[in-house]
Amino acid sequence: MLLLALDTATPAVTVALHDGSDVVASSSQVDARRHGELLLPAVDRVLAEAGTRIDAVTAVAVGMGPGPYTGLRVGLMTADTFGLALGVPVYGVCTLDALAYAAEDIEGAFVVATDARRKEVYWARYDDTRTRVTEPAVDRPADIADAVAGLPAVGAGALLYPDTFPRAYGPEHVSAAALAALAVERLAAGVELDPPRPLYLRRPDAQVPKNYKVVTPK
Amino acid sequence: MADEPLVLGIETSCDETGVGVVRGTTLLADAVASSVDEHARFGGVVPEVASRAHLEAMVPTIERALKDAGVSARDLDGIAVTAGPGLAGALLVGVSAAKAYAYALGKPLYGVNHLASHICVDQLEHGPLPEPTMALLVSGGHSSLLLSSDITSDVRPLGATIDDAAGEAFDKIARVLNLGFPGGPVIDRYAKEGDPTAIAFPRGLTGPRDPAYDFSFSGLKTSVARWIEARRAAGEEVPVRDVSASFQEAVVDVLTRKAVRACRDEGVDHLMIGGGVAANSRLRALAAERCEQAGIQLRVPRPKLCTDNGAMVAALGAEMVARGRAASDWDLSADSSLPVTETHVPGHSHGSAHGHDHVHEVGKGNLYS
Ligand SMILES: [Zn+2]
DSSP: OEEEEEOOOSEEEEEEEEEEESEEEEEEOOOOOOOHHHHHHHHHHHHTTOOOGGGGGOOOEEEEEEEEEHHHHHHHHHHHHHHHHHHHEEEEEOOOHHHTTTTOOOOOEEEEEEOOOOOOEEEEEEEETTEEEEEEEEOOGGGGGHHHHOOOSSHHHHHHOOTTTSSEEEEOOOOHHHHHHHHHHHHTTOOOOOOOOOOOSSSOOOOOOOOTTTOOOO | OTTTEEEEEEOOOOSEEEEEEEEETTTEEEEEOOHHHHTTTTTTTOOOHHHHHHHHHHHHHHHHHHHHHTTTTTGGGGGEEEEESEEEEHHHHHHHHHHHHHHHHHHOEEEEEEHHHHHHHHHHHHOOOSSSSEEEEESSSSEEEEEEEETTTTTHHHHHHHSHHHHHHHHHHHHHHOOOOHHHHHHHHHTTTTTTSHHHHOOTTTSTTTTTSSSOOHHHHHHHHHHHHHHHHHHHOOHHHHHHHHHHHHHHHHEEEEHHHHHHHHTTTTTESGGHHHHHGHHHHHHHHHHHHTTTTEEOOOOHHHHSHHHHHHHHEEEEEEHHHOOOOOOOOOOOOOTTTBBBBOGGGOOOOOOOOOOSSOOOSSTTO
């Protein structure tokens, strides 16, 4: 198998290629504002580094978030369309799960928290690196202080709010290498993976901006 | 003809997920999924709602377009996509899809301008565009007069709205009259039963010292709203049909008057009208009447090709392929304020004669006669 993994749900634009036993190439760039620009060139680079072409890919795995929507959609739309064009399956992986999977140094239960902006975090609790025990949620750090008290935490959301997460560790952002490895492990174990759906967790702001569509140059 | 370029076009600049397939200037498929119903209760397009809908609709809409066209993705000569202008987050969904699709299929990618696409779509209806072409683009997002000597490389803005787009004015007046969203079709319907001369609403920017080709609909909008409010305050019934007809007449009077004048001034003997408001029946009728009087040939695509759709993007993409224009790079980004003068976004590696430079010098008046 050749699994292409990508994730744009955090400030990282991250891509990896997994051949079923190992990650054969990967790329991670942190630039929260340029997901759309950076993703395809990163895919191209990773494939070139592995000495292969996109038509050799047999499956795609993509981070479903939760994450800031505009960036999140870049990864999901790209993965969906790869699936369509190549005729291969596309699997969704919760981005927090991939972050948890990379937190190898932590023993026992812990929390994953990423930055949800607007002074909130996306978060979930884990019993170990493979076992999530709560649904992903979005909350203000102060409001979940009791729920996460005493637990170590990983991710940029934990590092941002030391009052709530006094024991915060890296990795800050998700890596597609971890996401790929997790997807391959689940597939090998016969676990049914999710369809690729965005985990928005918030309703859209139902605000029609003033002069929302005036785009003609003066 | 089989040797004409076969191009798939993707459009997501606003609330329509459009995927079209064309061969040269022949329309093969025009699949559109709209999220307009989800926006109706907000009285306007909510960008995040539109972006979410684009992501969901994209793959099924591509599949439907290919099926309708009866072609295989492998046979495509290129993928075109609206790179801008439009809603940033919405554009980004389409650009991401187009890049992934082109890359996975090994096809060239063409990021093209939404406004130039609105003009180019007429090729699917009336054959190759005359050069130069005068275009009046009117929709909820744009109201502009454009002159193009080559739709793939040279679009010159003559004038544009200085405040609201024409379609926005329709939406806002429909809201004041409690007619719902979008406003264009319902006002058109009521206006048919009303008297366009019942109320003398102002014609913006039509004084002798006003810019000849710019538009303004904000004053008209306020004037109509005040008139309605005065009636209501006096406890009188608002004559919805007459208000609709008189308001609509004020809009289309200015649009057609200025478009015909631009044709005369520039020595262009035909006019194309595009954008969602070009579906308005009174605009079509008055434009036909005035063009006839002025000896100008009018080209207006069928209403479905006037509103945002993927076929128009495919039409411009096919023209890019036919004329050997440079493809875009894989780092193509969505540009919510892409200038109309940038008809497409060629890659850096190809060397570019575009940007804001024009092959034709502007400002010399009757350049194209
Ligand atoms: Zn448009």
